Amino acid sequence: MGSAAKIITFGISKGGCSKSTTSGITAKLLSANKKVLCIDMDGQGNLTSFLTGEYDICNVFENKTVLEVIKEENAKPYIVNLTENLDLIPSNDFLATLPRVMYQEKKGLNVLTKALEPVINDYDYIIIDTPPNLGEQTVLSLSTYSPAGSYAVIMFDGSMFCYYAIPKFMDIIREARNRHNNKLELAGILFAIIDGRAKENNAMTEIIDEEYPGVRFNNIIRRKAATRRLPINGFEDNKELSSALEYYIPFVKELEERVQ
Numbered sequence: 069m070g071s072a073a074k075i076i077t078f079g080i081s082k083g084g085c086s087k088s089t090t091s092g093i094t095a096k097l098l099s100a101n102k103k104v105l106c107i108d109m110d111g112q113g114n115l116t117s118f119l120t121g122e123y124d125i126c127n128v129f130e131n132k133t134v135l136e137v138i139k140e141e142n143a144k145p146y147i148v149n150l151t152e153n154l155d156l157i158p159s160n161d162f163l164a165t166l167p168r169v170m171y172q173e174k175k176g177l178n179v180l181t182k183a184l185e186p187v188i189n190d191y192d193y194i195i196i197d198t199p200p201n202l203g204e205q206t207v208l209s210l211s212t213y214s215p216a217g218s219y220a221v222i223m224f225d226g227s228m229f230c231y232y233a234i235p236k237f238m239d240i241i242r243e244a245r246n247r248h249n250n251k252l253e254l255a256g257i258l259f260a261i262i263d264g265r266a267k268e269n270n271a272m273t274e275i276i277d278e279e280y281p282g283v284r285f286n287n288i289i290r291r292k293a294a295t296r297r298l299p300i301n302g303f304e305d306n307k308e309l310s311s312a313l314e315y316y317i318p319f320v321k322e323l324e325e326r327v328q
C-alpha cells in the first residue's frame with residue numbers, strides 16, 4: 069500500500085444523531101474496495117456491537133480495546149479482523165476510565181497518533197466513532213494526525229438541540245487543528261435520521277446553508293426502518309440491505325470526493 073490512511077471522525081455532542089450507525093455503514097461501504105480500520109471511541113461500544121454482532125462487550129473485549137491501545141501506545145495487538153478489508157479496534161465500558169489513565173500515565177493528545185503509526189500505512193481509511201460529548205475521547209480522536217489528512221463529519225439530526233451543538237463542535241475542531249493536528253479539516257455537516265414529513269427540516273437546511281455555505285453534504289440520510297433494523301439483520305443475507313443503504317451509497321461517494 070505505502071501511503072497513509074485518511075482519518076475520518078464522526079461526531080456531535082448530542083446522542084442519537086446516527087454517529088455510530090453512519091460510521092459503521094460508511095466503513096462497511098468503503099471496505100468494498102478500500103482497506104478500512106474502524107476505531108470505536110465511545111465506551112457504549114455501539115459501533116463495536118454493530119460490526120461484530122457482539123453485545124457482551126465488557127467480557128468479550130476485556131482488556132482488548134482502544135483503552136489498551138492508548139495505554140501501550142500501540143494499535144497493532146488490538147486490531148480485530150472482521151472481513152477481508154475491514155478491521156476494528158473495539159471499545160467497552162472501561163473506556164470511561166480514559167481521562168484518569170491519560171492523567172496518571174501523562175499521555176498527551178498525540179497518543180493515538182503514536183499508537184497508529186505502526187499500522188497507518190496498512191489502510192486507506194481510518195473511521196472513528198465518538199461519544200455524544202466533547203470530552204477526552206472526542207478531542208483525542210480529532211487530534212489524531214495522518215500525513216494523508218484528518219477529517220471530521222458533523223452529524224446533525226435537524227433538531228434545535230443539535231443545531232446549538234454545531235458551533236461548539238467547530239470550536240473543538242479549531243482547537244485540535246491549532247494544537248495537535250494541522251491536517252484536520254471539516255468534511256461537512258451531514259443531515260441524518262431526517263423525517264421527510266417534518267417540515268422544519270427544510271428550514272433547517274436553509275439556515276445551515278446560509279450560516280455555513282457549502283459545508284452541508286448534498287446527500288441527506290433519511291429516516292428508514294430498514295436502516296434502523298440493520299443492527300438486528302446485519303449485512304449478510306439481509307433481504308432489505310439495499311433499502312437500508314439507499315441514502316448511504318451516494319453519501320459515501322460524496323464523502324470520498326470531499327476527502328480527496
Ligand SMILES: Nc1ncnc2c1ncn2[C@@H]1O[C@H](COP(=O)(O)OP(=O)(O)O)[C@@H](O)[C@H]1O
Nearest residue numbers: 083084085086087088089261290291292295296
Ligand atoms: N437513517 C436512519 N433511519 C432510522 N433510524 C436510524 C437511522 N440512523 C440511525 N437510526 C437509529 O437511531 C438511533 C440512534 O442512532 P445511533 O447511530 O446510535 O446514534 P448516535 O451514535 O449518534 O447516538 C439508533 O436506534 C439507530 O438504529
Ligand SMILES: [Mg+2]
Nearest residue numbers: 087088110114
Ligand atoms: Mg453512538
